[in-house]
Amino acid sequence: MLSFKHCKISIILACFILGFMLAVQFHSTQNSLKYSTQYQRMSDLSQRLLETERERDALKEQIKDHAITAAPALSKAEIIESGASAVKGPGVVVTVVDSDKKALADENVNLYVVHDEDMLRIVNELRAAGAEAISINGQRMVATTEIRCAGPTISVNNERSAPPFEIKAIGDAETMENALKMRGGVIETLGVWGIKINVEKKGYITIPAYNRISSFKYAVAVKKGEDK
Amino acid sequence: MIFAIISLVAGALVGYFCNITIPVEYSKLFSVALLAGFDAVFGGLKAISLRTFDNVNFLSGFFANALLAVLLVYVGDNLSIDLYYVALLAFGLRIFKNLSYLRHWLIKK
Numbered sequence: 001m002l003s004f005k006h007c008k009i010s011i012i013l014a015c016f017i018l019g020f021m022l023a024v025q026f027h028s029t030q031n032s033l034k035y036s037t038q039y040q041r042m043s044d045l046s047q048r049l050l051e052t053e054r055e056r057d058a059l060k061e062q063i064k065d066h067a068i069t070a071a072p073a074l075s076k077a078e079i080i081e082s083g084a085s086a087v088k089g090p091g092v093v094v095t096v097v098d099s100d101k102k103a104l105a106d107e108n109v110n111l112y113v114v115h116d117e118d119m120l121r122i123v124n125e126l127r128a129a130g131a132e133a134i135s136i137n138g139q140r141m142v143a144t145t146e147i148r149c150a151g152p153t154i155s156v157n158n159e160r161s162a163p164p165f166e167i168k169a170i171g172d173a174e175t176m177e178n179a180l181k182m183r184g185g186v187i188e189t190l191g192v193w194g195i196k197i198n199v200e201k202k203g204y205i206t207i208p209a210y211n212r213i214s215s216f217k218y219a220v221a222v223k224k225g226e227d228k
Numbered sequence: 229m230i231f232a233i234i235s236l237v238a239g240a241l242v243g244y245f246c247n248i249t250i251p252v253e254y255s256k257l258f259s260v261a262l263l264a265g266f267d268a269v270f271g272g273l274k275a276i277s278l279r280t281f282d283n284v285n286f287l288s289g290f291f292a293n294a295l296l297a298v299l300l301v302y303v304g305d306n307l308s309i310d311l312y313y314v315a316l317l318a319f320g321l322r323i324f325k326n327l328s329y330l331r332h333w334l335i336k337k
Contacts, residue, residue: 014287
């Protein structure tokens with residue numbers, strides 16, 4: 001071995017440089033991890049989650065405030081008409097089922113299934129007969145409700161449902177039943193195609209509330225006599 | 229042995245507090261240089277145990293190996309040959325070999 005001192009110094013130098021490099025590399029690896037896309041995405045998502053949660057809490061608070069302040073401002077009739085709450089009372093349950101008749105070879109199969117138009121006719125008839133609240137397969141009918149053909153299903157409140165349809169209507173059961181069953185009425189015309197409509201009078205039915213948040217973007221309420 | 233470790237730690241501390249970061253694209257080259265440095269140091273320790281330690285040889289080996297490894301990887305990258313793994317393997321093997329030799333030597337002592 002050469003002089004021990006010399007080799008000591010060179011080893012110290014080498015080790016020092018090595019340690020320096022080690023630390024720098026460690027540092028930059030840590031940093032690059034922070035900027036890697038995966039890490040960024042993760043922090044991004046967690047940030048958004050937090051924000052959404054905060055927003056949700058704020059909205060909950062708002063709902064609470066509204067429930068307290070807004071509820072007494074509406075009259076009972078308004079609450080029922082807007083579908084804001086579930087309602088109960090006497091009425092009829094109308095079940096509509098597709099025809100089980102086989103279509104003849106030269107006939108249109110469409111004639112034998114329930115269409116949105118048929119549903120609309122039934123609902124119209126019920127309304128005319130004084131139905132106060134109506135639901136189709138659990139979807140409350142309100143002013144903005146549509147009854148619309150959606151392929152093989154019918155869309156009500158943007159919620160698709162397939163036969164059998166169950167229409168619940170609260171009102172004078174006698175009148176409504178008669179309105180549906182009258183000569184040349186809905187049941188008779190649809191009965192030709194084998195579509196089965198069953199009307200059942202009930203002393204007590206409940207109809208759920210309108211389950212969508214109605215927010216009006218374009219329409220603004222006007223007070224009486226304020227605008228012409 | 230102790231002074232080597234102390235200087236290593238000192239270097240690490242200096243490097244850590246210098247707050248230098250290496251761009252990601254050079255990180256690969258740097259890591260190979262680091263490995264070459266390790267290899268040279270372990271080689272030096274082995275040489276001490278064999279009593280064939282040569283100062284100039286050690287220092288020149290330390291720097292030349294590191295630079296050569298970096299150069300090799302750089303060229304390999306540009307030729308799209310993964311010489312990175314070759315350097316990794318070669319240095320890694322040598323480090324293990326030297327380490328096992330040192331272990332034997334320390335146990336015997």
